[in-house]
Amino acid sequence: MSQTAMNESNGCAMDYPAALAWLNHLETFGIRLGLQRIEKLLQLLGNPQERYKTIHITGTNGKGSVSALLAGVMQASGIHAGFYSSPHLVSYTERVRVDGDPVSEAEFASGLSIVRRYVEQMFAAGEECPTQFEVLTALAFYLFAEHHVEYAVIEVGLGGRLDSTNVIVPEVSVITNVTFEHAAVLGGTLESIADNKAGIIKQGVPVVTAAQGLPLEIIRQRAAEQSADLFVSGVDFRAEPIGCDGRTQTLSFSSPLLGIVAEPFALQLLGHYQVENAAVAIMTACLLHNSDARINSETIHQALRLTTWAARFERLDLAGKAIIVDGAHNPAGMKELRASLDAIFPAEERVLLLGILRDKDIDQMLHILLRADDTVVVTTPQSSRAELPDNIARQAAPLCQHVEAFADNAEALARARELAGKKRLLVLAGSLYLVGGLRAQLLAAAGKEKGHE
Numbered sequence: 001m002s003q004t005a006m007n008e009s010n011g012c013a014m015d016y017p018a019a020l021a022w023l024n025h026l027e028t029f030g031i032r033l034g035l036q037r038i039e040k041l042l043q044l045l046g047n048p049q050e051r052y053k054t055i056h057i058t059g060t061n062g063k064g065s066v067s068a069l070l071a072g073v074m075q076a077s078g079i080h081a082g083f084y085s086s087p088h089l090v091s092y093t094e095r096v097r098v099d100g101d102p103v104s105e106a107e108f109a110s111g112l113s114i115v116r117r118y119v120e121q122m123f124a125a126g127e128e129c130p131t132q133f134e135v136l137t138a139l140a141f142y143l144f145a146e147h148h149v150e151y152a153v154i155e156v157g158l159g160g161r162l163d164s165t166n167v168i169v170p171e172v173s174v175i176t177n178v179t180f181e182h183a184a185v186l187g188g189t190l191e192s193i194a195d196n197k198a199g200i201i202k203q204g205v206p207v208v209t210a211a212q213g214l215p216l217e218i219i220r221q222r223a224a225e226q227s228a229d230l231f232v233s234g235v236d237f238r239a240e241p242i243g244c245d246g247r248t249q250t251l252s253f254s255s256p257l258l259g260i261v262a263e264p265f266a267l268q269l270l271g272h273y274q275v276e277n278a279a280v281a282i283m284t285a286c287l288l289h290n291s292d293a294r295i296n297s298e299t300i301h302q303a304l305r306l307t308t309w310a311a312r313f314e315r316l317d318l319a320g321k322a323i324i325v326d327g328a329h330n331p332a333g334m335k336e337l338r339a340s341l342d343a344i345f346p347a348e349e350r351v352l353l354l355g356i357l358r359d360k361d362i363d364q365m366l367h368i369l370l371r372a373d374d375t376v377v378v379t380t381p382q383s384s385r386a387e388l389p390d391n392i393a394r395q396a397a398p399l400c401q402h403v404e405a406f407a408d409n410a411e412a413l414a415r416a417r418e419l420a421g422k423k424r425l426l427v428l429a430g431s432l433y434l435v436g437g438l439r440a441q442l443l444a445a446a447g448k449e450k451g452h453e
Helices: 003-007 016-029 036-044 063-076 105-124 132-146 190-200 213-225 274-289 297-306 331-344 362-369 389-399 409-420 432-451
Strands: 053-058 081-084 096-098 151-155 172-175 207-209 230-232 238-244 249-255 260-267 314-318 321-326 350-355 375-378 402-405 425-430
Touching: 016 105, 016 132, 036 105, 036 132, 053 063, 053 190, 063 081, 063 151, 063 274, 063 297, 081 132, 096 132, 105 132, 132 151, 172 190, 172 274, 190 213, 207 213, 207 274, 213 230, 238 274, 249 274, 260 274, 260 297, 274 297, 314 432, 321 331, 321 432, 331 362, 331 425, 350 389, 350 409, 350 432, 362 389, 375 389, 375 409, 389 402, 409 425, 409 432, 425 432
Parallel strands: 053 151, 053 172, 081 151, 172 207, 207 230, 321 425, 350 375, 350 425, 375 402
Antiparallel strands: 081 096, 238 249, 249 260, 314 321
16 A cells, blocks of 8 residues: 555545545455454554453354344343444445444444554554454444443454454354365365364353364364363254244254253244354353343344344345345355255256356355256356356356356346246355345345335
């Protein structure tokens, strides 16, 4: 970043467009793991992250859903709470929520203006400039303190040990699962990835996980080193699916440790994989109950029944037709998406609208997801890392009955809806940098159609 870019506002408050422009400048730094920059920035801000309790969540898949469920538990329990997540679907303000609602654009920009002041101070002192994600993390911590939240649910951005969120000492640490993703950044092996995620475990802080195999053994070792009680899905607690009507699913949760035997829960989040995510969230909430009686069985039930999480096997109904939106962006996510589609819509012919980033295992993802009778439309995620639609279409062609490619998202969506018609299930899947925008287009179309009724 140039000195001119750093100083162009001369310390003045930014409006929201200016704030976004400055964030875009920070993208030039890319991903740089490490805690030195965020620790310095938070110190200059007065360490706002120390002014409330936190819950810290990492994992390859499911961390967003578990975080949303826990934020829902806080809201149902009458607890004033923040929720920090990434990435956003449409607006940066979605990343910083208070009591379930994104902060306003004005508040986002005002807070970022304050954070920027200290970033420029670091830059002027010859220190490394914080990355975009570090700045956003500092902003979230600062805004939560300004709102005087009691708790904040904090989702890890990447990995764990060196992620900029790993400056907190939470009430509970959560590791949803560990699979092979972001290997180039996290050490190149499943063992190194698991070790990085286990890095969020703190001295004496209980840990809840759904990890299995080698990652679980690494997590067990780290928990033992930190004298942290460990609660493992399938051993200390479990959930089994009971049924699904296409809009809500029911599950049975049990934990011999808690004396809970087959307690039924209704869950608004659809998808086969959400049963395990719900189990992790329930177990975490039960641990939080030990120190905060406001969190109880009734509020946990209410949260699971009411919590939604956009673009995670989300059902939208448009013109009387169901559309599934799912940000399955890696092989593990595609495996869960395929299992959920086969379980909930087993007889439906499908039209899939896909977009995938080029640094993903595209071939494996397509082999997992596609059936021979599928129709596929491929388009471009709004990311510099997007794979070209024509390249994905060539890989998909031998696996399905028909495939088309469109660079333009709106054209791709219109064509996919045309191919789906009234009889086929339409599924939008792949990168969150794609499905967020497509989802917004669908919601806008639904609003127009409703207005014409």
